Amino acid sequence: MSDTSRTPTEVDDAALIERARREPEAFAEVFRRHAPEIQRYVTRRLGADPAEDVVADTFLAAFRQRERYDLSRSSARPWLYGIATNLIARHKRIEVHQLRVLERTGTDPVSDPFTERSDERLSARSVRQRLAAALASLPAGHRDALLLVAWGGLSYQEAAQALGVRIGTVRSRVNRARNKMRKELGGVDPTSSISEVHVRG
Amino acid sequence: MDEMTQLDRLRSEIPTPELSGAAERRLLAEIATSSQPRPARRQRRRVNLGLGLASGLAAAVTMGVVITNGDSGDPGQTPTVQPYSMAAVTLQRAADNTSKQEELHPKPGQFLVFESQTMDPVDSNNENGHSRFLSRSKRTVWLPVDGSSLDGVLFMEVLPPKPYPGWPLPPEAKQEVGTRGPDRLADFDQRAEYLRTDYAYLSSLPTDTAGMRKHLYLELEPGARADYEAWDRVGSMLAEGYLPAAQRAALFRAAATIPGVETVKKSEDAAGREGVAVAMVSTEAGERQEYIFDLKTYQYLGQRTVVVDADKAEAPVGSVLTATALLKVSVADSAPVVNGG
Structure with a gap:
């Protein structure tokens, strides 16, 4: 909830959302602030095509729920990530399918369009495949919690707000998801990334 | 390096995108159409058209066709889809027919009054979770002949909802039933000039x-998406727009030239009136957008969208997700005074 990226003189999200209750156009600023970040997050989960729609639907749903926004929360990030998470859930089959493709083939349908050369990747093929296997096998709620924290950069407290669960639930889901990943990664030396780029699984 | 660092690197090559002005305009246009009750889902084709169209293009359910049993995936009734040339014939007849219909001659200062019945999917996303249903309404819209759509007025009678195919009907769906308005049609209008659908503009x-x-x-880049967008624009002019006979005939003839238009021999509008439809499939949405005409007079009746790809549309093939019926268009000297100024 700390808004370190903004100067203190700038109005916080809560003030913007309150204004948007009377002046709908004010909501455009909420979009400008958060859409790029949310879009990257959704793209990482689903790929570019579904992400475009999910993000548009997220902000529209947020706009429609603005009356229910808790104005004591200065940052809208947990709220927006929560709505996006609900919408991502509708594409669960696509998400899992793409993870399975990555697991099986080492080729990632989600990130490939963004990568020209395979050596631009920061992680080895075998690591990617095993992470994909772990992510695909997680219960959806665990994957949501894990990725909100890991990719969304939300704190446990914020992830709990986003998912509408207790902070203890987030903690235990993330822990279990981490165990799962550790187990999958067990056989891989994650430091040998360069030499493994061309290894086929 | 622990597993969280590894995970952090996964797909990290995906960049934070630049904001596109188009995306923001799309949101603002959707917000503008956000008067209640709100059609929610994937109204992408409507988005660029902006205001007042949300419920106009969306349409009512047709009793015989809608699938309420989402488990079966059975289309129930598969319409025969004819190739493109037949569609051209249909649109040609619609064009030829425009001169035979009684024409309205609204004057500056007056209002065109559109009475229609609609059905739209609504996404409800609140603290109780996520639900979907098909919202139905009868609506009357007063649009100034020569003024801004912001002076438009909407009166709505919300009808009992229907379940979204494969989803249970949420309790909140029924709470909306009743009348509301007269209200302002929209808070603002972000449409580009060339997407206006007021009478003064359409006449030009x-x-x-x-x-x-x-x-x-x-303003469209050539391609399949442009064809669908052009098709969509046709629909927006028909839904809650009134064109003089000459423009209306030109519109139908121009629509017949859009690649990918097909005919659906048996369709049905939101009010249950049967007709023949000209249609185009959006492969992105997995839906077929149909414009329905009376079988004898070729007068425009309404529109509907029918699922053709269950995965993309998230509903069984053959289900009707939106429908409209344009029941009456008339001219009035004034519009009702809206609630709350």
Whole structure:
């Protein structure tokens, strides 16, 4: 909830959302602030095509729920990530399918369009495949919690707000998801990334 | 390096995107159409058209066709889809027929009054979770002949909802039933000039096929998406728009030139009126957008969208997700005074 990226003189999200209750156009600023970040997050989960729609639907749903926004929360990030998470859930089959493709083939349908050369990747093929296997096998709620924290950069407290669960639930889901990943990664030396780029699984 | 660092690197090559002005405009246009009750889902084709169209393009359910049993995936009734040339014939007949219909001659200062019945999917996303249903309404819209759509007025009677195919009907769906309004039609209008659908503007459009076609494709990059967008623009002019006979005939002739248009021999509008439809499939949405005409007079009846790809549309093939019926268009000297100024 700390808004370190903004100067203190700038109005916080809560003030913007309150204004948007009377002046709908004010909501455009909420979009400008958060859409790029949310879009990257959704793209990482689903790929570019579904992400475009999910993000548009997220902000529209947020706009429609603005009356229910808790104005004591200065940052809208947990709220927006929560709505996006609900919408991502509708594409669960696509998400899992793409993870399975990555697991099986080492080729990632989600990130490939963004990568020209395979050596631009920061992680080895075998690591990617095993992470994909772990992510695909997680219960959806665990994957949501894990990725909100890991990719969304939300704190446990914020992830709990986003998912509408207790902070203890987030903690235990993330822990279990981490165990799962550790187990999958067990056989891989994650430091040998360069030499493994061309290894086929 | 622990597993969280590894995970952090996964797909990290995906960049934070630049904001596109188009995305923001799309949101603002959707917000503008956000008067209640709100059609939610994937109204992408409507988005660029902006205001007042949300419920106009969306339409009512047709009793015989809608699938309420989402488990079966059975289309229930598969319409025969004819190839493109037949569609051209249908649109040609619609064009020829425009001169036979009684024409309205609204004057500056007056209002066109559109009475229609609609059905739209609604996404409800609140603290109780996520639900979907098909919201139905009868609506009357007063649009100034020569003024801003912001002076438009909406009166709505919300009808009992229907379940979204494969989803249980949420309790909140029934709470909306009742009348509301008269309210302002929209808070603001972000549409580009060339997407206006008020009578004064529509009257200024070309009356020849080529000119109207050019208008439909204005500002569009060539391609299948442009064809669908052009098709969509046709729908927005028909839904809650009234064109003089010459422009209306040109519109139908221009629509017949859009690649990918097909005919659906048996369709049905939101009010249950049967007709023949001209249609185009959006492969992105997995839906077929149909414009329905009376079988004898070729007068425009309404529109509907039918699922053709269950995965993309998230509903069984053959289900009707939106429908409209334009029941009456008339001219009035004034519009009702809206609630709350």
